[in-house]
Amino acid sequence: MRCTLPHALTAALALSACAPQRSPSFLVVSMDTFRADRLGSLDARGLSRTPRLDALAARSSVYRRAYAQANETLLSHGSLFMGKVPSHVAPLRYDAFTFASDAPTLAARLARAGYRTEAVVSGGHLNPDFGLWVGFQRYATTCDFCGFQQSVDEAVLRLETLAAQERPFLLFVHGYDNHAPYVRPSLLGRLETPGYDGPWLQLGLENLSYERVYDGLYFPDFQPPEDVPAPGGKVSSPDTYGALRRYAQAHPERGQPLTDEDLAFLRGSYDAAASLVDFHVGRLLDSAEELGLGDELVVVVLSDHGEGLLDHGFFNHRATLHDENARVVLVVHRPGQPAERVDEPVALLDVAPTLLALAGLEQRGLEGRDLGLGADPDRVVLSESVLGHRSARNAEHTLILRDTTYLGIEPPAALPEQAWLGDASGRSAAWDRDAVGPLWAGVRELWL
Amino acid sequence: MRPASFLLALALCLSAWALFMVLSPPPLLHPEATLGLLARLDLDGDGRLDRSELSGYASPGISAGGYDLDADGFVDAYELEVFLLAVDPVPLGYLAFTNPADPR
Numbered sequence: 001m002r003c004t005l006p007h008a009l010t011a012a013l014a015l016s017a018c019a020p021q022r023s024p025s026f027l028v029v030s031m032d033t034f035r036a037d038r039l040g041s042l043d044a045r046g047l048s049r050t051p052r053l054d055a056l057a058a059r060s061s062v063y064r065r066a067y068a069q070a071n072e073t074l075l076s077h078g079s080l081f082m083g084k085v086p087s088h089v090a091p092l093r094y095d096a097f098t099f100a101s102d103a104p105t106l107a108a109r110l111a112r113a114g115y116r117t118e119a120v121v122s123g124g125h126l127n128p129d130f131g132l133w134v135g136f137q138r139y140a141t142t143c144d145f146c147g148f149q150q151s152v153d154e155a156v157l158r159l160e161t162l163a164a165q166e167r168p169f170l171l172f173v174h175g176y177d178n179h180a181p182y183v184r185p186s187l188l189g190r191l192e193t194p195g196y197d198g199p200w201l202q203l204g205l206e207n208l209s210y211e212r213v214y215d216g217l218y219f220p221d222f223q224p225p226e227d228v229p230a231p232g233g234k235v236s237s238p239d240t241y242g243a244l245r246r247y248a249q250a251h252p253e254r255g256q257p258l259t260d261e262d263l264a265f266l267r268g269s270y271d272a273a274a275s276l277v278d279f280h281v282g283r284l285l286d287s288a289e290e291l292g293l294g295d296e297l298v299v300v301v302l303s304d305h306g307e308g309l310l311d312h313g314f315f316n317h318r319a320t321l322h323d324e325n326a327r328v329v330l331v332v333h334r335p336g337q338p339a340e341r342v343d344e345p346v347a348l349l350d351v352a353p354t355l356l357a358l359a360g361l362e363q364r365g366l367e368g369r370d371l372g373l374g375a376d377p378d379r380v381v382l383s384e385s386v387l388g389h390r391s392a393r394n395a396e397h398t399l400i401l402r403d404t405t406y407l408g409i410e411p412p413a414a415l416p417e418q419a420w421l422g423d424a425s426g427r428s429a430a431w432d433r434d435a436v437g438p439l440w441a442g443v444r445e446l447w448l
Numbered sequence: 449m450r451p452a453s454f455l456l457a458l459a460l461c462l463s464a465w466a467l468f469m470v471l472s473p474p475p476l477l478h479p480e481a482t483l484g485l486l487a488r489l490d491l492d493g494d495g496r497l498d499r500s501e502l503s504g505y506a507s508p509g510i511s512a513g514g515y516d517l518d519a520d521g522f523v524d525a526y527e528l529e530v531f532l533l534a535v536d537p538v539p540l541g542y543l544a545f546t547n548p549a550d551p552r
Contacts, residue, residue, distance in 0.1 A: 113493055149533075187523075187531050191489075191509030201508060275485065279532055282481045370478050 034303035052282030066330030074125035076304040083352030083366035096229040098131035107135030129232030148175030148280035180270035192268025217255025241319035321391040323426030344375035380442030392439040398422040399439040
């Protein structure tokens with residue numbers, strides 16, 4: 001047969017259509033303790049402290065009601081990496097929550113498919129001792145409880161190496177900038193409240209000080225319960241917040257009120273950390289652009305949980321599953337995909353199936369949903385905590401169960417001690433059995 | 449033009465260029481982010497932070513002088529970026545995460 005030009009063109013087109021597409025690479029950035037409402041594009045106060053992240057969000061899918069499956073680092077990342085609710089990963093105890101060495105984590109699944117998998121983390125509950133490294137071929141801890149200032153330096157170097165390779169990659173980068181203590185002396189130590197000269201300049205340097213504030217009162221004599229055992233060390237007891245509340249209720253006269261200036265300084269220090277996160281994550285995004293990865297790199301920016309800034313009494317995230325702790329940042333940038341704003345509830349455990357789907361891989365055994373499939377209006381998103389709290393959220397309501405003995409849709413005897421119902425924005429709502437029913441079904445599926 | 453005059457003019461041009469390069473701050477590595485933050489802090493809008501502006505932002509005991517690398521009395525965009533990129537000398541020091549050998 002003579003090979004004419006049209007024949008050759010047709011053959012070339014057919015070949016290019018059949019040629020396997022290069023799998024996308026993934027950059028996943030986890031901003032520890034970063035409240036969703038501190039991302040400029042989600043900030044109800046109309047403030048933008050995160051211009052670089054907002055620019056990314058403007059050309060990405062922004063999930064406005066994304067929820068973590070736990071309110072702390074260890075369980076939330078365990079769920080993120082495994083694509084399952086925490087109690088389906090391991091027992092919800094600090095000395096037992098870990099991965100088996102052959103766990104089918106997101107990183108392990110990608111590595112088996114030929115991906116290079118690396119992580120640059122900032123210690124704490126992501127220290128290798130806790131075992132969440134499974135599947136990463138390189139898992140670097142830059143230091144213990146530090147921020148993106150350090151981890152981004154290392155991540156930029158890794159990105160340069162990974163970009164030079166033929167293989168697609170997963171690079172996971174993490175920093176604790178927004179974690180307590182929020183107050184850190186520096187050139188910009190009073191960024192949001194210039195001139196503040198109150199006692200929290202000193203008190204705010206100690207993590208313990210935050211565990212002594214309840215409902216706007218500082219209890220200097222409160223002694224938290226003993227730390228509890230954990231791999232490689234100890235962590236503060238999850239009962240700290242219950243003990244603090246009991247102490248505050250028993251000894252209200254011992255509480256020293258925080259002034260409006262004190263509160264503005266502490267919350268401002270938290271916001272300042274968000275500004276610095278934006279700067280450093282922006283450096284990482286710059287680096288990806290400079291390396292020419294823009295067209296093939298899927299970027300996921302998320303937070304593992306939020307932080308209570310006295311929204312429900314505490315300066316912490318482990319005390320409750322309310323929105324300030326459970327609602328998180330989730331921005332997914334897929335090159336070539338139009339930007340969108342998604343208002344239906346989604347879960348952090350959706351990240352694993354979404355990335356696996358983009359890589360063309362199976363999602364068997366995962367409990368999340370590929371975000372590329374679009375919104376599911378009937379979705380119920382579940383979260384858990386080491387304190388035994390459970391929550392369920394759908395498009396209209398939020399149900400938080402604080403008492404493991406409560407098992408019905410009728411109003412529990414001790415509202416709101418046992419159960420709390422809120423609207424989609426996390427505001428308290430009157431008990432409504434028609435609203436609770438579908439949410440309870442989700443919790444029961446998880447729990448029983 | 450005679451060769452000597454040409455060489456003199458060339459030498460003058462090169463000297464002026466060298467002086468300009470020495471006196472100009474290095475280019476910013478992350479101009480968008482650094483200038484954005486600077487704009488938030490720069491109350492008088494002169495494109496740099498003077499001691500009075502910095503005294504409110506800096507923690508007590510933190511001397512802006514250490515960040516004023518050319519000791520001209522101001523922290524400019526380049527010096528602000530150097531601060532942002534330098535590893536913070538104060539670790540976050542989360543006290544609740546303790547080593548068994550050194551319990552709280």
